[in-house]
Structure formats: structure tokens, C-alpha cells
Amino acid sequence: MASGAQPRIRVLKWFRTLYMDRLTGSGRALFWVTVLMGTAASTSYMVKMYLLHCILVAFFAVSVALARLWRVPLIIRAHLPERSTCGARLAVAVTIRNRSRRDSVDTVIRPFGLPRHIRLSAELSLPHIPAGEEQSHLMELEFLQRGHFEFPGMSQETLFPWGLWRDVCFHKDPRAILVYPRFHPLRSLDVPVGKRYQPGGIALSSNLGDSAEFISTREFRQGDSLRAIHWRSWARVGTPIVKEFQEEYFCRIALLLDTFIPERLSERYAPAFEAAISIAAAVADCLSREEYVIDLFAAGPEVYYFQAGRSLAHLENVLDILACLGQCHEPPFEKITPLLLDHLERVTTTIVLLLDWDERREGLIRMIRECGCAVKVILVRDSPPTMDSASAEDLTGRIARISTQDVEGGCEEL
Structure with a gap:
């Protein structure tokens, strides 16, 4: 843009601000009456028109001055x-x-x-x-x-x-x-669940200290930690007694959100993306009401990983991420795969929210299944997918297909 045009644009913006923001509706009407009076006076050379135009201009000037003087802090x-x-x-x-x-x-x-x-x-x-x-x-x-x-x-x-x-x-x-994101709470969520041993129990997941389950006491053995000594029992029986713990087994569910939409299709598939965000929020809300640990994975445009549930972060922390999550216009699967592989060995089930079904996404699901995780796939899309997903249901199980209208109407079961 030419440098000479910039001052003119600033002046036009300044006049627009005065007209739209500073003048009231009555003020704008009187402004045009003043302009018409000035135009008529300049073409007819009538003194009365000039006088009326000057009175209206003075009226505006007095109004501006009194408004400033009368303003109270x-x-x-x-x-x-x-x-x-x-x-x-x-x-x-x-x-x-x-x-x-x-x-x-x-x-x-x-x-x-x-x-x-x-x-x-x-x-x-x-x-x-x-x-x-x-x-x-x-x-x-x-x-x-x-x-x-x-x-x-x-x-x-x-x-x-x-x-x-x-x-x-x-x-x-x-x-x-x-x-x-707006979402309707789910009444039921069909998830293929089981339990996996978590090394370190919930303590390793939450970093809140040793929280393995205390099950009994027994006599001290060579090699036992002094921290495990149960001092009251030792005082009562007169021999060293230690506490016995059992590491926890619990259900850990990964929620994987697909954010990839090619830039040329961004506006077209924006409603489906927002519907997928709403479904992700509803799933996280449903899981948070149970004794699950939730691992949220998403990429858009940065790679997000967050863990919630039990003694970890709360649902609102997951919703904080979903509130700010945007579309990813470049395939994020290569970026998110190493992060998934680091955690899938301890994950029981993976719930995958997809925007399409193609070779990349099918390969991602296959990798998750090869890690020993159960998979539930939810496809959020209004139009037919790039590839027919029916042939892959032997790998994924039944794929839940929902449209944006289903989400807006209130999807209660998945």
C-alpha cells in the first residue's frame, strides 16, 4: 500500500469512529440535517439557511463541551x-x-x-x-x-x-x-475396558507420593526398607514389624482427538471439528464420573498430552485444553505417534475421535491395536469418508458414526 494512502485511511477511520461510536442515534440524525442545511445554504445563498446551519453547528459544539465538563469520575x-x-x-x-x-x-x-x-x-x-x-x-x-x-x-x-x-x-x-465447548452429558458410554498393572501405582501417575494400597503387616525380613516399619506394632509385640503394600491395578483410558483438516477444506469441515470437540468434552465428562485415569492426546497446532482422573487433575483442566484447541492443517500423525507409543503400554483402552477415515488414520488405529489396547472409534462426519471404514471393523470393532446434527440435537449414548 502506498505511504500516501495511509494518512487518508487513518482520517477515514477517525471520522467513522466519531460517527458510529460518539454520535448517538439522535446525534446522527441531527448531523445529516446540519449537512443538508449547509449544502442548501451554499447553493441558495439564503442568509436564513446560513444562520440555521450555524445554530446547529453551535448546538453540537455546546453538547460536546458540556458532556466533557459534566462527566463524573x-x-x-x-x-x-x-x-x-x-x-x-x-x-x-x-x-x-x-x-x-x-x-x-x-x-x-x-x-x-x-x-x-x-x-x-x-x-x-x-x-x-x-x-x-x-x-x-x-x-x-x-x-x-x-x-x-x-x-x-x-x-x-x-x-x-x-x-x-x-x-x-x-x-x-x-x-x-x-x-x-458446549456439550450434552452422556447417559452411557460403551467402552471395552479392563485393567492393567501400573508400575508404581497411582503414585507414579499423580506424583503425589507413595499411595500403594496398605493391605497388612508382617515380620521384618532382610532387605526390607526401614521406611516400611510399623512402629506401633513393633512396640506392641516387641519385634520389628513392617507394613505390606500391594501395587494398584486400575483402568487407564486414552482419549485421542483427530484435528487434521486440510487448509482448503477448513471452513467446510469446521462444524464437524467443533462437533468432535463437543463429543470429546462429553466423553471426558462421562469418564471423570468413574474411577478412570484419562490420558488426553491431541495435536493442533501443538501436540497436547494431559492426564486427569482420580487424584490427578480435574475435568475443568481437560476442558481448558479443549477450549483452545485449533485445527491442524498439516498431518500430525508423525508428531503424535512417538508420544502415544511412550504411554500405550500402560493404557487399557483408547477412544479415538476421527474426522475422516483414510490410510493414515487406519495405520494409526492398527498401531494402537498392536500395542495391546482395546479401541473404540467414533467418526464425526456429515459426508462419506475418504475410504470405506466398514472393511476395517474387524480391526476396530463397530465404528460409531455421528453427524453434526446428532451432536447439536444432544447425543446421549455412544
């Missing part, structure tokens, strides 16, 4: 949660305190710089805030898409005296909010 704070859910309508408490000695009149409070995926239902119109008083009001926000969003703060707009001009003061209070 307020303290405004919106009490936002750290997390919400896509599609939710959230009532946000807004506290407004008038710390000056003057009353605040004709004031409008609303967020500024909201992301386009967060919608404000209605701004707060406050005709009167007495001096020294604090008020609380509710403001409703609707979250249209999952993701990580920045909330810049609140704006204070004074419409005094005639409601033509907004004198704006920005109260910057930047905060982040995570919007979780």
Missing part, C-alpha cells in the same frame, strides 16, 4: 468468571461507585472492545448516580464460540445534556476468560 468493575460455556448467557455483576461530590446523570455503562464472539444483550443506562453512592447492576453476555478471549474493560459514556454526543471514558481492566 466513576469506579467501575465487572465481576467476570474465569470460565464459561459456549452458548451460555451469563449475568455479570457490575459495581459502579461515584467517588466525586457531584451526581452523575445520563450515564451509559458497557464493555468496550468485546471480541466478536461475545455478544452484549443490552447496555446499562443509568439516569442518576448520587454522589458517594455505590450501585450494583447485572449485564448479560452471550458466548457464541469456544476459545480464549480477552475482556479489555468497561466504558463510561456521558450523554448529558441533550443525548446527542457520547463523552467516553475507558476503565481498562483486562482479564481473560475461557469459553468451554
Whole structure:
């Protein structure tokens, strides 16, 4: 772009901001009346037209000056949660305190710089805030898409005296909010489960210390650790007694999410990708209600690995990742395969959410089966897959096929 065009673009943006953000609806109507009066006066040479045009211009100038002089410094704070859910309508408490000695009149409070995926239902119109008083009001926000969003703060707009001009003061209070994917809780999830021995038990998985199950006591033997001595029993019987433990066997389920969509098909398959994210959230929610350890694997655009369940992280930590997960436009299978191989020997079952069925994905499923894991495959797609998946059901078992409409309607069983 030519350097000479940039100043003109900045001037146009400045005029647009004045017209759209600073003038009210009444102010914009009166602005066009003023422009028409000025045009008529310049072509007709009528003194009365010039006089009326000058009066309207002076009217605007006085409105701008009085709005600035009448602005009262307020303290405004919106009490936002750290997390919400896509599609939710959230009532946000807004506290407004008038710390000056003057009353605040004709004031409008609303967020500024909201992301386009967060919608404000209605701004707060406050005709009167007495001096020294604090008020609380509710403001409703609707979250249209999952993701990580920045909330810049609140704006204070004074419409005094005639409601033509907004004198704006920005109260910057930047905060982040995570919007979780919308999902319907599953009533039942058919998972081929079993149990595998976990070296070190849950202690190795959670890094919370030795948590092997205490089953009994016995006499001390050569080579026993001094840490295992049961001092009360030794004091009671007079000979060294040690505690006996048994390592845990428990069910560990991997949740593998397919994020690969070629860039040229990104918009076309975006609904299916969002549906897969919702199903992943529903599966994680269902598993978190049971005594499972969940291993989440995803690649998009970075490789994610996270473990939750039992004494580990909570469901909200899994949803934090799903809220920010994006599409991957390059095949991620080579990047995620080494990570999978490092953990699959301790995984009982792998739930795989796929967006398509092709040779790469079939090879991934075959590798998981060769590691001795049971597999449940869920294919989220509206159109037929690249390859017919029916021939692979001897490898995968029954493949659950669901569409975006199934997810939006509320899929309760998988």
C-alpha cells in the first residue's frame, strides 16, 4: 500500500469512529440535517439557511463541551468468571461507585472492545448516580464460540445534556476468560475396558507420593526398607514389624482427538471439528464420573498430552485444553505417534475421535491395536469418508458414526 494512502485511511477511520461510536442515534440524525442545511445554504445563498446551519453547528459544539465538563469520575468493575460455556448467557455483576461530590446523570455503562464472539444483550443506562453512592447492576453476555478471549474493560459514556454526543471514558481492566465447548452429558458410554498393572501405582501417575494400597503387616525380613516399619506394632509385640503394600491395578483410558483438516477444506469441515470437540468434552465428562485415569492426546497446532482422573487433575483442566484447541492443517500423525507409543503400554483402552477415515488414520488405529489396547472409534462426519471404514471393523470393532446434527440435537449414548 502506498505511504500516501495511509494518512487518508487513518482520517477515514477517525471520522467513522466519531460517527458510529460518539454520535448517538439522535446525534446522527441531527448531523445529516446540519449537512443538508449547509449544502442548501451554499447553493441558495439564503442568509436564513446560513444562520440555521450555524445554530446547529453551535448546538453540537455546546453538547460536546458540556458532556466533557459534566462527566463524573466513576469506579467501575465487572465481576467476570474465569470460565464459561459456549452458548451460555451469563449475568455479570457490575459495581459502579461515584467517588466525586457531584451526581452523575445520563450515564451509559458497557464493555468496550468485546471480541466478536461475545455478544452484549443490552447496555446499562443509568439516569442518576448520587454522589458517594455505590450501585450494583447485572449485564448479560452471550458466548457464541469456544476459545480464549480477552475482556479489555468497561466504558463510561456521558450523554448529558441533550443525548446527542457520547463523552467516553475507558476503565481498562483486562482479564481473560475461557469459553468451554458446549456439550450434552452422556447417559452411557460403551467402552471395552479392563485393567492393567501400573508400575508404581497411582503414585507414579499423580506424583503425589507413595499411595500403594496398605493391605497388612508382617515380620521384618532382610532387605526390607526401614521406611516400611510399623512402629506401633513393633512396640506392641516387641519385634520389628513392617507394613505390606500391594501395587494398584486400575483402568487407564486414552482419549485421542483427530484435528487434521486440510487448509482448503477448513471452513467446510469446521462444524464437524467443533462437533468432535463437543463429543470429546462429553466423553471426558462421562469418564471423570468413574474411577478412570484419562490420558488426553491431541495435536493442533501443538501436540497436547494431559492426564486427569482420580487424584490427578480435574475435568475443568481437560476442558481448558479443549477450549483452545485449533485445527491442524498439516498431518500430525508423525508428531503424535512417538508420544502415544511412550504411554500405550500402560493404557487399557483408547477412544479415538476421527474426522475422516483414510490410510493414515487406519495405520494409526492398527498401531494402537498392536500395542495391546482395546479401541473404540467414533467418526464425526456429515459426508462419506475418504475410504470405506466398514472393511476395517474387524480391526476396530463397530465404528460409531455421528453427524453434526446428532451432536447439536444432544447425543446421549455412544
